[in-house]
Amino acid sequence: MVETIRMDGFDVTIIGAGVIGLAVAEEISRSGRRVLLLEKHDGFGKETSSRNSEVIHAGIYYPPGSMKAAFCREGNRLLYETCQRRGIPHRRLGKMIVANGPAEAEDLSALKRCAEENGVEGIRFLSRVEMKEMEPDVRADEALFSPSTGIIDSHRLMRSFLLEAEANGITSAFRSEVSNVHFDGMRYIVEIAGTGYRVSTSLLINSAGLCSDALAAGIGIDIDRAGYRLKFCKGTYFRAVPSPGLKHLVYPAPTARREGLGIHATLDLAGAARFGPDVEYVKKPDYVVDDSRRDAFHESISRYLPSLPREALFPDMCGIRPKLQGPGEPVRDFVVCEESGSGFPGLINLIGIESPGLTSCIAMARRVSGLVSAAF
Template sequence: MQSVQTVVVGAGIVGLAIAQEMARTGREVLILEAADRFGSGISSRNSEVIHAGLYYEPGSLKAQLCVEGRQRLYEWCEARGVAHRRCGKLIVATSADQAPALEGIAERAARAGVEDLAWLNATQAHALESAIACELALHSPSTGIVDSHSLMLSLLGAAEDHGAVLSCRSRVLGVGHGADGLGVSIEADGETMVLQCRELVNSAGLGAVALARKIEGLAVESLPTAWLAKGSYFTLQGRCPFSRLVYPVPNEAGLGVHLTLDLAGQGRFGPDVEWVSTEDYEVDPQRGIRFEEEIRRYWPGLPAGVLQPAYAGIRPKIAGPEEGSRDFIISGPEEHGLPGLVNLFGIESPGLTSSLAIAALVRGLLERTA
């Protein structure tokens, strides 16, 4: 039976961040990815935003890891030449009755350690972004954007520089455990094998809960329920009049239909929220009607007919439509009792921003119980 010290399941941004973190400690690391290439799921279908850490409950993993991860990510990108930009962001209240919600964001962000927010009245916001319409805004100068594919290439390269190996088209069928560690049953290119490892990190994204159900000895009743929340994006034809990101006040399911920019300056809007039962990445052009309505609340000058369907992503939710938001779940041996195992559930936004901080946390969980 073949053996390796550490197996990371899932080659998205978070999985690759964990792999390089583990590999640079001298571990022998194997990354298993069910798809035929790395980063083709959640990590390639998001807004590519580096979040400042404004929205999350102080003391939560999302708050802690976003604030820490944002700094780590900027340092990583600067050191390794990964394309990114600190463009800043405006969160806007488009009516007076949204002001308390905006004040709540500012108060929560301050308690979470975000110290650079600035209040803007309508005149000041308009001076920064002449096309915007709002009653009040928060300016977050440390929000940014990143080329997610370049980021993943740099993470994979760092992992491989320390000896890690990526195996695509490798699906985990089940996990057993014994005195010698964990036995991972794998199907790769039509063949099955069992690989022995001392450490297993389940960073399978949309498939993380399903994988956890295949791990022998893990109490199924302790696992969260997996929900799929689809988000569609539309791109803006023509020149975008904004140089910063623009976000409305969040709603109960997400951050609303916001404006983001790519590194070339093209505007894109989304995501919205559509609860689905299966993975479906088609964008319904009719959803653009509602997009226009939402966007015109903060950009009344949006021309008609300039939104084009772009792409869709799916958030790995662990709370359903009527359940509000849940924190990340990063469950190590101290929680579930199985040595060498870490499960990551519900790693949605701000997962990209938090990726390097998540990696450090996972390493710590495994080393503390080794």
């Protein structure tokens, strides 16, 4: 690991060491090309990649045919394989999606059809007896069960990507914020803020998360025309103390607009429950947890976990979704695009990487690696 870089050339430069940039770095590091990874913070995964539910999704919700559906399904399999091989802590807990009332029950049936179209294996309705045996405190008229949903230690995952990539010879530079990128018609010249350093690179991968649209705009992409402008959607979590003895992840039936997956119960690897995230569009990212949301949380959770007292809920943390769609707008897919068509050959933009980005990381990295190989 180095803190400064010389002004010389790389084949591929990756901006952003979140789970996506790191997965891409590892994937490309095997090619023998000179790869540089730039991150503005003093360590990896300090933004969205460490502020999420750490759920390995199965691919239930996403529009069939979308990258979200395909990467999630494939990413789920690849993540479990990688975790097993590398000893990364994870648990295949399974998830219940619960419906209360006829409208939600209808939503569940539609969800099951969508999951089946997406190739999600093993998804099925639970009988009442099974529901009671599996989660006695959960109230539900009906419940879908997804056996391949699980949880993961995302920090250990990211660390393993970085260590592998570095072992394969990439250069990683932290405290290195990209302040400007200039395309000279052949190569990209990347400036690192406050250092006077410049790097020239044949290929540039923009995995800058919440800043990815601004970065693309700075390079010269018309982000409004391309539909790349991000909207920031905050998701807050409350933890429950004492923790209700849940054994599975429990999600409410999703709202029709699918802005989030509903205030659900996730478990960490120690078995403690956390509830969230809710959905709040904000003008700019901030990580302040608003205690006044407790009542709204309690009301939502009470529908499926009526025994949880309001006093058991404590503010926990929040994350910001980099969404391409605004409130009430139809769900948009990930942007994974090589920008020759916009006049920027060798620029690969990864924009709008909201959930299931963590689950999708290895599958997406393979797609990006394919784009890189095609560009050389």
